[in-house]
Amino acid sequence: MQISTRQLYDRSTSLMQQLSVRADTLQTQLATSKKVNTASDDVAAFQSLSLIKRSTADDTTYGSNITLAKSLLAQSDSTLAAIESQLQHAAELATQANNGTLSPENRKVIGQQLTVIVQDLVALANAKDGRGEALFGAATGDNAVVQASDGSVAFTGAGEVSPIPVGDGIDVQATDSAARLFGGIATASGPSDMFAVISKLATALIKDDGATAAAADAGNSLKSVLAQVGGARGSVGARAARLDLESDRLSDVALAREIDRSGLEDTDIMATITELQKTMTVLQATQSSFSKLSALSLFDYLR
Template sequence: MRLSTSMIYQQNMSSVLDAQSDWQRIGMQLASGKRVINPSDDPLAATQLVSLKQAQSQNDQYTMARGYARQSISIEESVLQQVTSTLQKIKPVLVDGGNGTKSDADRASLATQLEGLRDQLLNLANSADGNGRYIFAGYNTEKAPYTKAADGTVSYGGGGLPLEQQVDASRTMTVGHTGDSVFNSATSSPVKEPDGSVQKDIFAALDKAIDALNTPIAGADQATKDALQADVDAANRCLRNSIDNVSQVRAELGTNLKELDTLDTIGSEREITYKTRISDTQDVDWYQAISDYSLRQVSLQAAYKAFNDMQGMSLFQVIR
């Protein structure tokens, strides 16, 4: 094989460049603290890192989602606590209104109290969070779910589906109930009317009770008195159904909050696992890297020396 001066030069230059590249690569690992900087450094490890970082990112997203869910559930629970308090205040007024010995003036006074509590309940049903989104409107969060007509009738116009949030890979949770499921529903074992029906709409029941208490009974026949009394009694039964239903919703919210705590604990453990695996796969072994850096430095210096020694030689000098 024929060797030329240029060929010898190129071979020595390649050795120098290779040694320099290896030395710089180890230097970058030491500077960054990472063993895998480019996919070419370790293709298998690079592939594993992509999967691990995707899983870590997804876990972070679920952590944020649980934070949002906890905030929404906590706000709803706080409002429902006030709703329960208001419903409890309505109870003695209806009981008092069911007393057939009350005068028309007393009944009118009770109706006024009931009206105020009904309006207070309506305001709670139209509660909004800190961002102006209505809590009990389902997905129609930009519009108040309940409206009050000129005649005092209250109607629901919010969404039909509750707000849901995916809080983990296989768990979607209700984070906002519709007003219809809170104020216009009953549990699976409600107090029934004499005809077997179930009063669910607390606003409609209160409206009837208010009208009944505002209606004078002095001089009225017994049939009229019985009909008015029936409206007050029906409101009382509906109130019991409403209290039970709100309590059931609150129990669900409490269960969801506990589950979020459990999922947060699991998510934190996952985060530690992902960080550990990413570190084991990506981070540099300092002892090995320092040793390799020193070795590559010696190799580079040797390559420089060999190149300098060969630079002053030629075939003419060898055969002279």
């Protein structure tokens, strides 16, 4: 079988080019510590890595959201605890006021104390979160409540704040509106809220108008308020526990995903160095053989 000069050149050149490309690829893998740098390196692996990167980015966002939600829930709990303390004080004052032997002056003093408690509750209800937003604000409105010049308190805005996504199809209501937390209290005269319950008693005591009966009604209503706020704190704790579980799940998923990514992408340094050495040896041998062969005086006459 005769081999032409052109065929010999073409075959040798093609082989050296393939070896050079392979050597360059191996050197890139060593330099980047990645065996898949472009889609042409491994189409299936590149697609899998792209999916892993997207999932990792999503979970990073979920992780940030979990941190935010935990912070909001922690602040909600501490603020509700402070509100609970104020309500307990108000309940104690209502018990003191439910005494027919008190003088009008004593009733007035208790009424003034309750007025201060209402002001403190308004301040707590309007607490700002770490973002500078109303912690118990509704979907609309800057503050949770507003106190008029006559001392009456009203809820502002409407609707509930949107839940925070913390996983694929999983979200958590990190905060509640003031209306949900402090309103809808069942009283003898119909639905009310904690501000109105305490303010009504304060007015009755200051004016000394049906004070004893008002104190008895307020005492019962404050029990309902405390139960509602206590239930809200329980809900906050349950949501915080759920976030801990979701955070653990994200950590486990991230670890498993990293193992998959490493298997697909990371360069096996020792194996790659060995293959590069083999490739360079073959390339150098091919170059040497081609150089010697092309230098033969009879080479031009081969057909």
